[in-house]
Amino acid sequence: MNSGTDTIFALSSGSGKAGVAVVRISGPDAGAALRDLTGGIPKERHAVLRSIRDRNGEKIDRGLILWLPGPGSFTGEDMAEFQVHGGRSVVSGLIETLAGMEGLRPAEPGEFARRAFGNGKLDLTEIEGLADLIDAETVLQRRQALRQLEGRSGEIVEDWRRRLIGAIALCEAGIDFVDEDDVSDEVGADITPIVAHLRAEICGHLEEEPRGESIRTGLTVVIAGPPNAGKSSLLNALARRDVAIVADVPGTTRDAIEVRLELGGVPVTMVDTAGIRASGDEIEMEGVRRAERHVADADLVLWLADSSAETSGLETRPRTGPETWWVSTKIDLVDGVAGRIDAVRFGLSALSGAGVGELLRGLAEWATNRVGSGTIPVITRVRHRRELESAAAALERAGGLDYRSDPDLVAEELRAAANALGRVTGRIDVEDVLDAIFRDFCIGK
């Protein structure tokens, strides 16, 4: 994109009418723009109320302004902020005035964050945390995004990378001074356990952490079963909204219908599907095929059966596949048991609501257990997983080599692992390796 010398501006609060709108400016001309529009520059990082005027001197609004000089700003550049009334004309008057100024242009999507990264204010995982925080819909998503924005994931990866750089330094010393006494033995004694520990730690995160990805993308619960079992009625009861068509005609639902719920802080997508049965209707059969695909991809299946029906409906249930709970519906018709019967069986009536609350509580508990709590997930994206897998693979290869005969090959694998980790935080830098060598080995002595 650009060299970073442009001054950029944007409406940073959402578009559309709002009580208050925030317009941010970042770059070398931010101070000049602020002075032109408000007649001065206030004390830094203190909000003051000022009239904001266009180039003809006409008042656009009276609003709060902020002066946030670099490098101690969000982007690291000089920044200014206008907090104005959120009316369309106020915002467009301000934006048009800024657009008409020399050296200023509208920011591209994410450009403030990109500049923060470019100026070393945020690493890549922090940038991703910021993006996730803006998208966060549930409490766990928010907590995870905040931890990542505050640098906790980055710290863990950076710690691994620092240890690797130390090991590389040991290796390089082995390569460079292989003729000197004792150095190689020392190197060998140190590198093997370092590499083994690192690999175990990284693999530990890879194994126990679909959690981070689940928190970000959520879990999927699929409501399935024979036609007329009461699937769409249950979806409506869970969503407390009339989202799916309910009718006495078997084969009512064709397309899958999805509703997002927050259960135990976890985003859960509930999917209502077409009743599964053999049918001569081509459209219904397509619905059945889709239902079967949803069942196969689900994190949990609720298999519904009408407790008032003559046949149980269990004959069509999937024999293999995801975790499944069995739900007897329409218990109002048969005076059946409402609520949780055992770990995987429930009874309910969507009509009276009996047992629906217990199913919801069961689902919330399941979602919380699936996502777990405890250690901080480092891996929240496929990108992280890929890089950590490639680091772990390089460490495995390094572990299979003999550093005494092949110190350069070992160093190469360790460097590959360090680079993969560096790509996670966006901080790959060979200078680090050299720095570590000089610091730890006092070579100049």
Ligand SMILES: Nc1nc2c(c(=O)[nH]1)N(C=O)[C@@H](CNc1ccc(C(=O)N[C@@H](CCC(=O)O)C(=O)O)cc1)CN2
């Ligand atoms: N009005 C307003 N509210 C906002 C933001 C903003 O830009 N403007 N933010 C935008 O994301 C978030 C707050 N994030 C921020 C992060 C860092 C700095 C900042 O100035 N950092 C300096 C100094 C930090 C300090 O004083 O401790 C720095 O990092 O050097 C400002 C906002 C949410 N609320």
Ligand SMILES: Nc1nc2c(ncn2[C@@H]2O[C@H](COP(=O)(O)OP(=O)(O)OP(=O)(O)O)[C@@H](O)[C@H]2O)c(=O)[nH]1
């Ligand atoms: N008495 C009673 N009737 C119910 C209950 N739940 C659903 N029904 C009725 O059962 C019929 C079928 O309900 P749906 O929710 O459309 O069933 P479905 O499983 O989505 O059916 P398909 O989409 O055709 O596969 C409707 O007439 C509902 O009113 C219940 O808890 N009690």
Ligand SMILES: [Mg+2]
């Ligand atoms: Mg239905």
